Amino acid sequence: MKLCDRLFNSSVGAKMLMAVTGLMLTGFVLAHLSGNLLIFAGAEKFNAYAAGLKSLGALLWVARLGLLGAFVLHVYLAVKLTAENRSARPVKYAHEATIQASFASRYMIHTGLMMAAFIAFHLAHYTFRWTDPSFASLPEGDIYAMVIAGFSSPAVSGFYVLAMLALSFHLCHGVSSVFQTLGLYHGNLNPMTEKLGPIVATIVFVGFSSIPLAVLAGLVK
Ligand code: HEM
Numbered sequence: 001m002k003l004c005d006r007l008f009n010s011s012v013g014a015k016m017l018m019a020v021t022g023l024m025l026t027g028f029v030l031a032h033l034s035g036n037l038l039i040f041a042g043a044e045k046f047n048a049y050a051a052g053l054k055s056l057g058a059l060l061w062v063a064r065l066g067l068l069g070a071f072v073l074h075v076y077l078a079v080k081l082t083a084e085n086r087s088a089r090p091v092k093y094a095h096e097a098t099i100q101a102s103f104a105s106r107y108m109i110h111t112g113l114m115m116a117a118f119i120a121f122h123l124a125h126y127t128f129r130w131t132d133p134s135f136a137s138l139p140e141g142d143i144y145a146m147v148i149a150g151f152s153s154p155a156v157s158g159f160y161v162l163a164m165l166a167l168s169f170h171l172c173h174g175v176s177s178v179f180q181t182l183g184l185y186h187g188n189l190n191p192m193t194e195k196l197g198p199i200v201a202t203i204v205f206v207g208f209s210s211i212p213l214a215v216l217a218g219l220v221k
Helices: 002-009 011-041 043-054 058-088 108-127 133-137 143-151 154-181 187-216
Strands: none
Touching (some): 002 011, 011 043, 011 187, 133 143, 154 187
């Protein structure tokens, strides 16, 4: 009980929990990206990958629950820490730009909440299939056809690309600062960890955006 209190109620503990849950979510994003890129290998490989995931059964549900737990905790702590920071300093700094370093770091809560909204839409779109009536006529298990049908709308594709931009800003700062929060920030590592955020952010933006853009350009059909 005491450990839980320390973790949730001290801002250092809360930041550590944010770092660990953030790492778990980043791991999922990279795994999801590598699976999704199989779309460029054709319908058969992509659908086989999706079917393979489904066949994991109980294991898939354990992973989903772990992911959901990490996500809920990450968002809860982000909102709590932001509210605490704001009430500790109700008057904004006169020269905020000089005190808070980069664009990405200043807007973590905004890009984070945009991601929460994106994930809600994304689940309604491809997991529950509530938003696009054309999915109902697709053959069962043809995830490839569903993704192509989904991204043939420029508005939907444009929304995904914008969301990926928000995600990459979020990861740019998040991934670089996770090492500092977890105390893994040492002299020789600094230049490497500072670059890791922008590298992961670029891979995520280019990788995910390439899918809706390739569908719109007719390169994947
Ligand atoms: C071009 C970008 C993306 C594509 C094409 C895509 C594709 C998909 C598809 C097809 C599914 C449903 C799979 C199925 O029901 O068999 C799915 C589920 C999901 N996606 Fe994405 N996704 C993209 C980006 C993202 C991003 C950026 C995130 C998170 C930040 C994300 C998080 C999820 C989650 C949490 C699920 C539910 C997983 C599950 O039910 O086990 N996706 N995605």
